[in-house]
Amino acid sequence: MTTSTLQRSLGVHRVLEPAGVLPQAAQRLDADPAIGPDEVRIAVQRINLDAASYRQLTEEHGGDGDRVRAAVLEIVESRGKMHNPVTGSGGMLIGVVDEVGPDSPLGLRPGQRVATLVSLTLTPLRITDGLARWDGRSEQVPAAGTAVLFARSIAAVLPDDLPQEVALAVLDVCGAPAATERVVRRAGHRPSVAVLGAAGKSGSLSLAAARDARAGRLIGVVRNGQEADALRSAGLADEVVVADATDPLAVAAAVGRCVDVTVVCVDVPGAEHGAVLTTADGGTVLFFSMATSFSAAALGAEGMASDVTMLVGNGYTPGHAALALDLYRRSRGVRALIEPRVRG
Amino acid sequence: MTTSTLQRSLGVHRVLEPAGVLPQAAQRLDADPAIGPDEVRIAVQRINLDAASYRQLTEEHGGDGDRVRAAVLEIVESRGKMHNPVTGSGGMLIGVVDEVGPDSPLGLRPGQRVATLVSLTLTPLRITDGLARWDGRSEQVPAAGTAVLFARSIAAVLPDDLPQEVALAVLDVCGAPAATERVVRRAGHRPSVAVLGAAGKSGSLSLAAARDARAGRLIGVVRNGQEADALRSAGLADEVVVADATDPLAVAAAVGRCVDVTVVCVDVPGAEHGAVLTTADGGTVLFFSMATSFSAAALGAEGMASDVTMLVGNGYTPGHAALALDLYRRSRGVRALIEPRVRG
Numbered sequence: 001m002t003t004s005t006l007q008r009s010l011g012v013h014r015v016l017e018p019a020g021v022l023p024q025a026a027q028r029l030d031a032d033p034a035i036g037p038d039e040v041r042i043a044v045q046r047i048n049l050d051a052a053s054y055r056q057l058t059e060e061h062g063g064d065g066d067r068v069r070a071a072v073l074e075i076v077e078s079r080g081k082m083h084n085p086v087t088g089s090g091g092m093l094i095g096v097v098d099e100v101g102p103d104s105p106l107g108l109r110p111g112q113r114v115a116t117l118v119s120l121t122l123t124p125l126r127i128t129d130g131l132a133r134w135d136g137r138s139e140q141v142p143a144a145g146t147a148v149l150f151a152r153s154i155a156a157v158l159p160d161d162l163p164q165e166v167a168l169a170v171l172d173v174c175g176a177p178a179a180t181e182r183v184v185r186r187a188g189h190r191p192s193v194a195v196l197g198a199a200g201k202s203g204s205l206s207l208a209a210a211r212d213a214r215a216g217r218l219i220g221v222v223r224n225g226q227e228a229d230a231l232r233s234a235g236l237a238d239e240v241v242v243a244d245a246t247d248p249l250a251v252a253a254a255v256g257r258c259v260d261v262t263v264v265c266v267d268v269p270g271a272e273h274g275a276v277l278t279t280a281d282g283g284t285v286l287f288f289s290m291a292t293s294f295s296a297a298a299l300g301a302e303g304m305a306s307d308v309t310m311l312v313g314n315g316y317t318p319g320h321a322a323l324a325l326d327l328y329r330r331s332r333g334v335r336a337l338i339e340p341r342v343r344g
Numbered sequence: 345m346t347t348s349t350l351q352r353s354l355g356v357h358r359v360l361e362p363a364g365v366l367p368q369a370a371q372r373l374d375a376d377p378a379i380g381p382d383e384v385r386i387a388v389q390r391i392n393l394d395a396a397s398y399r400q401l402t403e404e405h406g407g408d409g410d411r412v413r414a415a416v417l418e419i420v421e422s423r424g425k426m427h428n429p430v431t432g433s434g435g436m437l438i439g440v441v442d443e444v445g446p447d448s449p450l451g452l453r454p455g456q457r458v459a460t461l462v463s464l465t466l467t468p469l470r471i472t473d474g475l476a477r478w479d480g481r482s483e484q485v486p487a488a489g490t491a492v493l494f495a496r497s498i499a500a501v502l503p504d505d506l507p508q509e510v511a512l513a514v515l516d517v518c519g520a521p522a523a524t525e526r527v528v529r530r531a532g533h534r535p536s537v538a539v540l541g542a543a544g545k546s547g548s549l550s551l552a553a554a555r556d557a558r559a560g561r562l563i564g565v566v567r568n569g570q571e572a573d574a575l576r577s578a579g580l581a582d583e584v585v586v587a588d589a590t591d592p593l594a595v596a597a598a599v600g601r602c603v604d605v606t607v608v609c610v611d612v613p614g615a616e617h618g619a620v621l622t623t624a625d626g627g628t629v630l631f632f633s634m635a636t637s638f639s640a641a642a643l644g645a646e647g648m649a650s651d652v653t654m655l656v657g658n659g660y661t662p663g664h665a666a667l668a669l670d671l672y673r674r675s676r677g678v679r680a681l682i683e684p685r686v687r688g
Binding site (some may be wrong): 006007010012020021022024117118119122152153154175247248249252270273277287290292293294295296297298299300301302303304305306307308309310311312313314315316317318 | 350351354356364365366367368369431432433434461462463465466496497498519591592593596617621631634636637638639641642643644645646647648649650651652653654655656657658659660661662
C-alpha cells in the first residue's frame with residue numbers, strides 16, 4: 001500500500017488543520033458530503049453523544065437545552081465532526097447508507113441502516129436540520145445531515161430482528177466478546193476463565209463468548225449479591241463469586257485457584273492488580289476497561305513477579321459485530337442481563 | 345498459601361494508606377528499616393530513576409538539578425517509596441544485602457551486591473544522605489539509605505565481570521528483551537520486527553533479543569541522524585530509519601511494509617498510533633514504554649480498524665536478568681550503544 005493510499009484509507013485527506021495528522025487528532029475536518037472513490041456517505045438519523053461529553057455540555061450550560069443544542073451545532077460546524085474539545089470524546093451515529101464509492105472496501109449498499117463503530121471524533125459530519133427535533137436534554141439526538149466513512153472505518157448493518165436500542169447496546173461493547181473468544185481459543189485445552197464485571201454488558205457477552213470458545217471452569221466475579229443472583233439465574237458461569245474488583249486480595253480469595261484467562265470488564269479504575277493476582281503464571285489477562293492504567297498493570301505484574309501476558313483490549317476484531325449480535329440472539333442468559341439495562 | 349501469608353509475601357503489611365491495597369497502589373508505605381522474618385534489608389548505594397519519571401521531573405522543574413533533587417527527596421519522604429505521582433513509575437536500585445530474615449525465600453546472603461528488579465513504586469525506601477552526591481542531572485542517583493524486599497520481590501546478584509553501572513543499566517530494562525524474545529519466538533517463522541526507540545537501552549537489547557529469537561527483517565526506528573549513525577555502526581538492525589515516533593504517518597512511511605511485531609521502547613507519550621499503524625493485521629505490538637496510554641492504544645487500534653494484538657510489557661519474565669546480561673556480554677553492538685550512556 002502506498003503512503004497516499006494508506007493516508008486516504010484513514011481519512012487524512014479530510015484533515016483541514018493541522019495538516020498531516022490523523023482525523024481524530026485534527027482540529028477541523030472537511031465534512032463535504034461529496035465523497036471520494038473509497039468513501040461512503042451516510043444520511044444521518046440519530047447521533048448518540050458519548051455520556052461524558054453530554055454531561056460536560058449540560059453542566060457547562062446549566063442544563064439549558066437550547067444552549068446545549070447550540071453548543072453541539074457550534075462544535076460540529078467549526079470542527080466538521082462531533083468532537084467535544086473538553087472531554088475529547090464523541091459518540092456514534094445511526095443512519096442510512098446514501099452513496100457508496102466504487103472503491104470502498106466496507107461492503108455496504110445504499111439503503112442499508114447502519115451504526116458507525118468508529119468514534120465521532122474522527123467522522124466527518126454535517127448537520128442540516130439545526131437539530132430542530134432535539135430538546136438538548138438527552139444523549140440521543142435525532143438529527144438530519146451527512147457523515148462520511150473512510151476505507152478503514154467500521155460500520156455495522158443494524159439487524160432487522162432486534163430493537164434498535166438493543167442492537168446499539170450490544171454493538172457498543174462488541175469488541176470484548178470477540179477478543180475473549182480469540183484469547184480463550186488460543187489458550188490451550190479448556191482453559192479456566194474468570195470475568196471481572198461479569199453481570200454487565202461486556203462481561204456477560206464475554207462469559208458467553210468464553211463458553212463458546214470451549215473454556216473450562218468459568219467464574220463470574222460481580223460486585224454484590226444482587227448482581228450475583230442475576231448472573232446465577234442467567235446461567236452463564238459455573239461459579240459466581242462476589243468481590244470488589246479494586247481489592248486485589250479480595251479478588252484472589254474469591255476466585256480461589258488461579259485461572260488461565262482473566263477478562264477485565266469493570267468500568268472502575270484499580271482492577272489491574274486483582275486481575276494479575278488471580279491469573280496463573282503463563283496465563284493471560286485481557287483488559288477491556290477504559291479505566292485501565294497501563295503503568296499499574298505493567299508494574300503490578302512485575303512487582304508481584306507474575307509471569308502473565310497482559311493484553312490491551314482492542315475494540316476491533318474482524319467479525320466482532322456479528323459475533324456479539326449472534327451471542328445475544330443465542331444466549332437467553334445474555335438477553336436476561338442486557339435487556340433490563342436497555343430498558344433502563 | 346493462606347491469605348495472610350500471601351499478603352505478607354506481597355508486602356501488604358507495609359502499606360500505611362490506603363489500608364489493604366498492594367504496595368504499588370499505596371499512597372504511602374512504611375519504610376522502617378527493621379525487617380520482618382520473611383523480609384530482606386538492603387543498604388542502598390544507587391538509585392536508577394525510570395526514564396519517563398526522570399524526564400517528567402526534569403521538564404516540570406525546567407532542568408534545574410537542585411529542584412529535581414528536592415522533588416525526588418520529597419516524594420520518597422512523603423510516600424516511603426520513589427513513586428512519581430505523575431508518571432506512575434519508579435525505577436530500581438542497587439545496594440548490599442544488609443540483613444536477611446530467617447524465612448526469606450529469595451536466597452540472598454548478607455554482603456552480596458544486588459539490584460532490585462521490582463519497581464521502586466512498591467519498594468519501601470528511606471534516604472539518609474539527602475542525595476548530597478547527586479546533581480539532579482542524571483537518571484543514576486548515588487544514594488545512601490535502606491530498602492526492604494518482600495518474599496515475592498525479585499533481586500539479582502550483580503555479576504563480577506561487569507561494571508556496576510553497566511549491570512544496573514542493563515538490569516533496569518531486562519524485561520524488554522525477555523518479552524521481545526518470547527513474542528518473536530511465538531510469532532511464527534522469521535517474523536519481521538520494528539523497534540521504536542531502537543538506539544536506547546531497552547531498544548538495543550530488544551533488537552539483539554529479536555535477532556536471537558530468529559526474527560526476519562529487523563528495523564530500528566530512531567529519532568535523528570546521530571542515533572541512526574550509532575545504530576548503523578552497532579549493526580543490530582537490517583534497516584535503520586529516522587522518524588518521530590509520535591507522528592503515526594511518519595513512522596508508517598519510514599518503516600514501509602508493515603511488520604509482524606513492533607516493540608515500543610521510546611519514553612515519550614504519543615507513540616501508540618504509529619506503532620499500531622506500522623504493524624500488520626494479525627501482528628503484535630509490545631508496549632514497553634511507561635509513557636504508553638491505555639486508552640490511546642485501545643481507541644487508536646479501533647479507530648484504524650487495526651486487528652493487532654497489543655501487549656502491556658510485563659517487567660517480569662522468568663530468567664530475564666540472565667538473558668539481558670548475556671545479550672550484553674555477547675553483543676558488541678549492544679555494548680557500543682549502552683556503554684556511552686552509562687559513562688555519560
